[in-house]
């Protein structure tokens with residue numbers, strides 16, 4: 007299958023290793039990955055902060071770039087949710103029938119990574135090897151927008167060597183929330199404190215999730231405390247193999 | 254009287270109001286305990302209700318239908334209530350409602366009223382208005398009484414005193430009821446409340462209530478409660494005054510079969526709350542013989558005219574969104590500067606105030622969606638929050654603030670590959686003043702809120718796209734060199750896009 | 752009294768303006784896919800009803816038409832009650848001898864009240880009483896006599912039965928009066944009856 011990668015702006019800029027892992031993983035599974043270089047951002051930050059007008063051209067841009075893709079893989083549940091939850095309404099509001107049509111055609115081909123693997127490719131065991139104690143944080147968008155349910159856990163359970171520990175209050179928000187983390191910094195910090203307590207209680211060395219945004223926030227707090235826990239995107243765990251993590 | 258919905262007008266921004274609350278360890282412990290208990294109970298009774306989603310769907314459909322035909326149903330309610338001996342009044346805003354209520358009480362020569370919990374009366378600041386006119390309102394709901402006697406503010410829709418623990422309640426009761434001795438078991442405190450109020454229930458001639466539902470078909474009213482104080486206020490006095498927002502009307506008696514299954518499970522985690530009272534106008538020989546209903550607009554018609562946020566009016570005030578909200582759970586309702594706190598407060602308060610106040614409330618959410626998930630009438634609160642943020646941004650647009658400028662710049666950056674890539678390069682260079690020992694620990698301005706409690710990894714030397722481009726180049730090289738098999742032609746279709 | 756006629760017109764006008772774009776929707780077409788009829792057999796329904804009442808801390812006694820006076824006497828004896836006030840319309844033939852039956856004027860000092868009901872709901876442990884709102888509220892104890900045939904499984908079934916009484920004063924009672932306002936601890940009996948007894952009559 008030819009899979010087009012929408013890496014997302016912050017993964018591109020801040021977490022290249024996640025994108026590399028997605029490429030490695032999908033190629034290992036026998037698929038062809040394509041990365042349209044024109045892509046930038048889905049518009050989520052603008053849209054959610056109230057700058058809906060500014061998000062409009064970004065939506066159009068996304069649609070233009072990906073409209074012919076066979077399948078689009080988004081290794082970020084909040085960006086996938088942005089596309090799925092808000093693009094239709096945004097397109098609707100322009101009254102542009104061609105755009106509305108294009109969005110409707112595009113949506114069924116947009117997959118968050120775990121969805122792509124389990125639902126589209128029918129896989130749970132992706133042949134990964136990751137000999138670490140890991141806990142999984144269910145990000146809000148993965149849980150309540152995309153309804154991923156236990157898909158990421160099903161993938162993790164099939165990873166050889168991986169010791170999966172359940173996170174208490176797994177459905178509680180970590181306090182990231184995009185610009186919320188700075189606009190309401192103190193409340194966000196209080197929420198983070200709760201999340202960190204739960205992560206530390208697992209005695210895991212690695213906390214994973216399908217969103218680097220939440221992980222950046224969680225890790226930011228863990229690192230400040232020198233907690234000795236690192237955060238790793240699900241893609242990187244799934245891309246690891248006995249032959250080694252890197253290329 | 255002209256006391257306008259005071260509280261929110263003076264309310265500080267959410268992030269400021271939250272600060273002392275985050276430091277109040279007792280409050281946070283109390284709130285955490287209470288919300289945990291209700292959430293757990295709710296999950297259990299919702300879990301056993303196999304048709305929960307169907308009930309939610311019907312409830313939101315009934316509410317939506319009613320709102321779109323609100324004029325018809327209000328007129329029907331008015332006609333039937335009047336025919337049954339009730340009097341219906343209409344109030345455009347808080348002032349008008351307070352004036353009507355005051356007149357009704359003064360007509361009866363009343364100096365006191367007994368009140369059963371009504372959010373709406375708090376919304377219009379009825380108590381201060383009455384007190385200013387020399388009328389004493391007795392709150393009779395246990396929690397409201399704790400708040401009233403403790404001169405405190407409510408922090409939750411359903412359990413307004415959930416931020417107080419038993420020791421704190423005991424102190425308030427001993428002081429205000431003049432008791433020398435009182436235990437601190439909830440039983441002791443409830444008994445004290447019973448004894449304190451019984452005499453008032455039997456003596457005071459005017460009762461005051463809110464309404465959970467107004468039934469258009471019959472002109473009847475339904476009040477949902479637990480303690481029996483509601484029944485006292487609704488049946489013992491000679492005069493009963495009920496206030497209800499215009500969105501409280503439902504078409505038929507039968508619709509209650511939906512709402513009375515959703516509300517108690519959502520609100521208190523019970524299969525059914527101890528008491529529901531239904532009455533229609535005046536019943537001969539039964540209950541108050543002088544009955545008035547005040548239908549309050551106070552901003553509701555304005556909300557109705559906003560297509561995106563109209564759904565706010567479906568709310569049945571169950572408080573489930575508050576219990577589920579991770580922000581509320583940290584701050585309690587006291588940070589919201591309004592009786593409507595938590596997610597519903599974050600969307601309702603700014604709209605009731607026509608966005609003039611409480612501009613920070615739509616941002617008091619991480620958009621985690623827990624509220625939408627539990628809402629029994631399926632209000633998509635995150636969607637409304639985002640919509641209201643849009644309004645805040647539009648209204649602030651004139652004043653050039655840093656955030657707006659930053660957002661504009663970002664949207665320019667994202668508008669083309671070229672600007673995006675150069676911004677990535679610039680960012681990597683520009684970050685070095687802030688990187689020390691391999692980490693970003695201090696950022697300037699608003700971004701400093703990030704580094705206050707979190708480290709940040711600097712931007713890596715290579716972006717993903719640079720890595721990809723190099724990789725593609727290498728692949729092409731391999732392809733060109735004879736004897737190497739590369740089965741897949743790398744996708745270059747992106748080059749077709751300008 | 753301020754004249755609110757203008758306000759009324761203004762509010763209705765604002766509503767109509769706000770809803771000018773509303774497509775007319777038919778109330779009858781609102782989907783109701785929730786459970787509306789019984790799914791259990793009679794024995795299960797009655798058992799569920801009794802279980803729910805127990806969970807609310809209510810006391811349940813079973814009786815038949817013949818044994819009901821004795822059952823009432825037994826409940827009063829157990830509660831150390833020598834008097835009670837009886838709701839209007841309660842069949843005198845069901846009352847035992849040797850009890851002081853009080854008048855409504857004695858309501859505030861009554862030890863307990865006895866009433867029948869219109870419908871009861873097994874699923875939620877709810878008893879619905881028409882009228883008698885004060886009598887069933889002020890005394891410390893309420894004794895309610897429920898016929899097995901009055902018990903339905905679901906809330907919607909109860910509403911179907913109550914439809915003819917839709918404009919009557921109705922009270923839904925689910926257990927004794929209670930509060931959880933202090934630390935979310937459920938406490939029985941705030942202002943309403945502290946104790947609820949139910950006699951379930953096989954008919």
Ligand code: SF4
Pocket residue numbers: 410519567568569570571572573574575597624627628629630631632
């Ligand atoms: S918004 Fe929904 S969950 Fe929140 S109080 Fe209203 S009805 Fe309940």
